[in-house]
Amino acid sequence: MKQRIALRRWLSAAAFTGLLSLVWANAAVAQDPAQFRIGYQKGSVSLVLAKSHRLLEERFPATRISWIEFPAGPQMLEALNVGSIDLGSTGDIPPIFAQAAGADLLYVGVEPPKPKAEVILVPENSPIKTVADLKGHKVAFQKGSSSHNLLLRSLQ
Numbered sequence: 137m138k139q140r141i142a143l144r145r146w147l148s149a150a151a152f153t154g155l156l157s158l159v160w161a162n163a164a165v166a167q168d169p170a171q172f173r174i175g176y177q178k179g180s181v182s183l184v185l186a187k188s189h190r191l192l193e194e195r196f197p198a199t200r201i202s203w204i205e206f207p208a209g210p211q212m213l214e215a216l217n218v219g220s221i222d223l224g225s226t227g228d229i230p231p232i233f234a235q236a237a238g239a240d241l242l243y244v245g246v247e248p249p250k251p252k253a254e255v256i257l258v259p260e261n262s263p264i265k266t267v268a269d270l271k272g273h274k275v276a277f278q279k280g281s282s283s284h285n286l287l288l289r290s291l292q
Contacts, residue, residue, distance in 0.1 A: 173202045175212040175224035182247060183225050210280040213239060233280035254286045267291065 172192075176183035183203075186192055192201045204221055206212035209230030215221045217239040228249055231241055258264045264273065267290045277283040 168196050168199045169222075170198075171200045171202065172196070172223070173204060173221040175204050175206050175215055175221040177206055177208065177212065177226065179253070180225045208278045208281050210234065210278060213241065216241065227282040229282040229285040230280055233284075254282060256286065256290060 174183065174187075174192075176187065178184065187203050192199075204215070206215070206224075209224075209226030210233065212221070212224040212226055213230055213234040216224045217234065223244075225247075231239075231243070235241060256267065256270075264270060270291070275287060277287055
């Protein structure tokens with residue numbers, strides 16, 4: 137089972153590299169760019185694997201690939217919007233908030249959502265056992281993120 141998951145993740149990273157190759161091939165550039173800045177988050181398995189296996193560095197040796205880690209999608213999309221990075225991978229919700237705020241984004245690929253990858257956490261000894269028990273308590277989340285959306289959906 138673990139081998140199947142590892143293979144699936146590696147194939148996902150390889151597919152990302154292939155997608156980036158297609159983007160470059162279809163772009164109006166005669167040669168590979170001198171530099172390409174990629175924003176990623178620790179939870180973006182495809183990008184983390186592509187980075188750790190140096191897939192892009194091997195595929196585009198003439199291009200200096202920079203990997204910039206972000207704590208969450210909203211910060212990454214702001215960096216993308218102001219030109220600090222060239223590409224970013226984030227969950228499905230942050231781009232919705234970013235575009236609602238006027239960000240000019242272009243979607244070049246998608247990977248399946250991971251709805252079971254998000255949870256609402258409380259300390260083990262907390263009296264909070266259900267979402268309804270959150271009433272009257274403070275809740276922390278990243279504004280404009282998938283955790284923001286999870287909380288909103290859970291409270292409906």
